[in-house]
Amino acid sequence: MSTSSNKPGAIDIEASIVTALADPNLLVLIPHTERKVALPSHLSASSIVLQINHLLSLAYNDILADNNQAFLAFLNIVDLTKLYLSNYTANSSANADTDISIYNKTTLFSIWEIRLSSLILSNNFANNHLKFAREESKRLSILLNDKNSLFLLPLNLSILILRLNHSFDFIKSLYDIIWQLRFTLSNNLDNQNLSLIDHLKIHIISYNIAADLILKRDYLTFISFSNSILNYSNFKSLDNKHNNDENLTNYELKLSSNFALLSTLISFIHGDYDNAEYYFNKLLSINSLQSSSSSQNNSNLDSNYSILSLKKILLKYNPILDNDIIKPLKSPPTISSIDNLLELHKKTRITGRILCCFCALAELDLRTFNNHIDILKNDQSSTHPLLTPDSDQLKSLDYSQFLTAFWKQNLNKLYTFE
Numbered sequence: 001m002s003t004s005s006n007k008p009g010a011i012d013i014e015a016s017i018v019t020a021l022a023d024p025n026l027l028v029l030i031p032h033t034e035r036k037v038a039l040p041s042h043l044s045a046s047s048i049v050l051q052i053n054h055l056l057s058l059a060y061n062d063i064l065a066d067n068n069q070a071f072l073a074f075l076n077i078v079d080l081t082k083l084y085l086s087n088y089t090a091n092s093s094a095n096a097d098t099d100i101s102i103y104n105k106t107t108l109f110s111i112w113e114i115r116l117s118s119l120i121l122s123n124n125f126a127n128n129h130l131k132f133a134r135e136e137s138k139r140l141s142i143l144l145n146d147k148n149s150l151f152l153l154p155l156n157l158s159i160l161i162l163r164l165n166h167s168f169d170f171i172k173s174l175y176d177i178i179w180q181l182r183f184t185l186s187n188n189l190d191n192q193n194l195s196l197i198d199h200l201k202i203h204i205i206s207y208n209i210a211a212d213l214i215l216k217r218d219y220l221t222f223i224s225f226s227n228s229i230l231n232y233s234n235f236k237s238l239d240n241k242h243n244n245d246e247n248l249t250n251y252e253l254k255l256s257s258n259f260a261l262l263s264t265l266i267s268f269i270h271g272d273y274d275n276a277e278y279y280f281n282k283l284l285s286i287n288s289l290q291s292s293s294s295s296q297n298n299s300n301l302d303s304n305y306s307i308l309s310l311k312k313i314l315l316k317y318n319p320i321l322d323n324d325i326i327k328p329l330k331s332p333p334t335i336s337s338i339d340n341l342l343e344l345h346k347k348t349r350i351t352g353r354i355l356c357c358f359c360a361l362a363e364l365d366l367r368t369f370n371n372h373i374d375i376l377k378n379d380q381s382s383t384h385p386l387l388t389p390d391s392d393q394l395k396s397l398d399y400s401q402f403l404t405a406f407w408k409q410n411l412n413k414l415y416t417f418e
Contacts, residue, residue, distance in 0.1 A: 017149050018105045021112060022088035026139045028132045030078060030119075045103055048084045052077055052114060056402040063409050070406070071125035074118040081115035110399065112140070113157045116164065117403050120413055130416065137164035151180065155201060159208060163416045171212055174205050181205075196248050200366050203255050207359040210262065211415045214352050214359070219270040226263045230256055230282065250290075251366070254305055257286045258362050261306040262355060264338070268345040269352075280338045302336045309361050310354075311335065313411065314344070319351040321418055353412065360414040364407055 043051065059073035088103055119133035140161050144150040150158055155177070162173050181198045206229060213222040260283040267276035287304045301307060311332045319326050326348055334340055344350050407414045 017144070017152060018108060020143050021108055021140070022085060023143075024082075024086045026136060026143070027082055027085065028135050030129075030132055043080075043083060045084065045087070045107075048080050049107070052080050052111075053399065055080070056114075056399055060402050060405055063406060071122040074122035077118040078115060078122070081111050081118070084111050085115075109154050109157050113154075113160060114399055114403070116160055117406075120164075120416055121406055121410060123413070133416070134164050137161045141165050151177065159205070163208070166212075166416070171209055174209050178202050178205055196251075199248055200251060203251065204363050204366050206255070206259075207363040208415070210259070211356045211359040211417075214266070214355050215415070215417055217352065219266050222266055223263060223275070226259045226266075226279075229259050230263075253286060253290050254362075257283060257290065257304065257306040258309075258358075260286055261310065262358065264341060265345065265350050265355060268342060268350065273342075276342075277338060280341070300336070302334060307335045309365075310358060313354055313357045313361060314349060317354060317357050317412060319349055319354050321353060321412075356415055356417060357411040360407070360411040363414070364404055364411075367404055 055073040055077050059070040059077075062070040062073065085108075088108065116133050116137060119129045119136075123130040123133075137160070141150065144153070144161075150161070150173075153161075158177070159174075162170055181202050185195060185198050206225075209225060210222060213219075213225065260279050263279035264276050264283060267273070267279060283304075283306070284301065287301055290305070314329045315332060316328050318324070318328060329349070333344065335344075341350075412418055
């Protein structure tokens with residue numbers, strides 16, 4: 001998953017990928033009608049980066065103010081990323097000016113993630129932006145598959161491109177990533193930081209797989225996948241001698257709790273009430289383990305992490321897209337028994353849209369581990385990679401926290417289903 005390698009020829013492959021990604025022909029012609037700020041016709045690379053950072057900050061403040069103006073900033077960001085990519089080839093040579101440090105693979109990968117994310121997040125306010133994002137990701141995917149190099153990109157960008165494509169190979173590609181991560185884990189058993197990060201990446205990919213199966217209503221495959229997680233997770237043996245990482249144990253318990261709740265609700269939707277009871281009992285068992293491993297020692301299901309996440313989503317999102325008849329709940333429901341969950345299901349409160357938002361929230365909570373930068377970024381150059389910016393050149397473009405904040409305000413958009 002790393003963007004660098006010591007293998008012979010790796011540098012040439014990497015250079016080839018970078019050159020390919022800087023091709024302006026990958027960009028779709030996007031019409032614009034409004035602007036947040038006026039853009040000069042020529043900007044240096046460092047100015048582009050600073051402008052993007054400034055616009056992300058403006059968009060973030062607009063979202064906090066709930067004034068629906070963030071999309072104007074995203075339109076400008078789309079323009080700026082195009083300008084950067086158009087200038088990349090001409091300015092990344094040894095003869096370039098002092099901005100050469102900004103024309104590098106790390107910034108290039110970041111620019112692509114920002115561009116695609118901005119198109120998705122502005123889709124409600126600008127016609128066809130999601131369509132444009134899909135088209136550009138398709139072009140990227142074809143190019144990278146030809147070079148057999150999709151997985152040489154940072155994981156966050158790889159997954160975004162895969163999400164936008166929604167091909168039949170989507171889940172297979174995610175399984176391939178999990179396999180690679182587990183291979184890395186087997187070779188880094190003594191590095192606790194790397195072990196935790198790679199475990200959390202596997203958790204994140206698991207939520208992507210779950211959301212895709214929910215979207216396709218492939219409930220039987222979902223249950224099978226959930227069983228593999230519940231059987232694999234550490235919640236079954238907190239005393240396991242190989243599991244001496246308390247942080248990892250807590251994350252495994254959260255993963256198990258989330259999938260036990262998801263399986264309960266999926267079983268309701270599928271009409272299998274016996275299965276629903278089976279997974280609800282698993283949820284109760286996991287909740288007891290969580291309580292015994294925490295200092296609060298509170299076994300009340302109504303305050304369980306997974307249940308609280310579900311309540312948060314039910315209070316904000318319509319269960320059905322573009323349906324104003326069933327609106328979000330006005331007050332948090334009591335969920336202390338399986339009957340409470342069944343009642344929500346009967347009232348059409350539990351839908352695929354709600355469950356996909358649940359997966360999105362769980363993923364984003366992981367991606368902002370310890371409130372630091374996105375763990376899907378592959379900078380592992382320090383003892384603790386989460387505390388380090390992507391590169392020295394990008395300290396001014398700490399965009400991960402901005403994007404994560406936007407996604408958290410738009411959980412329904414994270415998996416690019418709408």
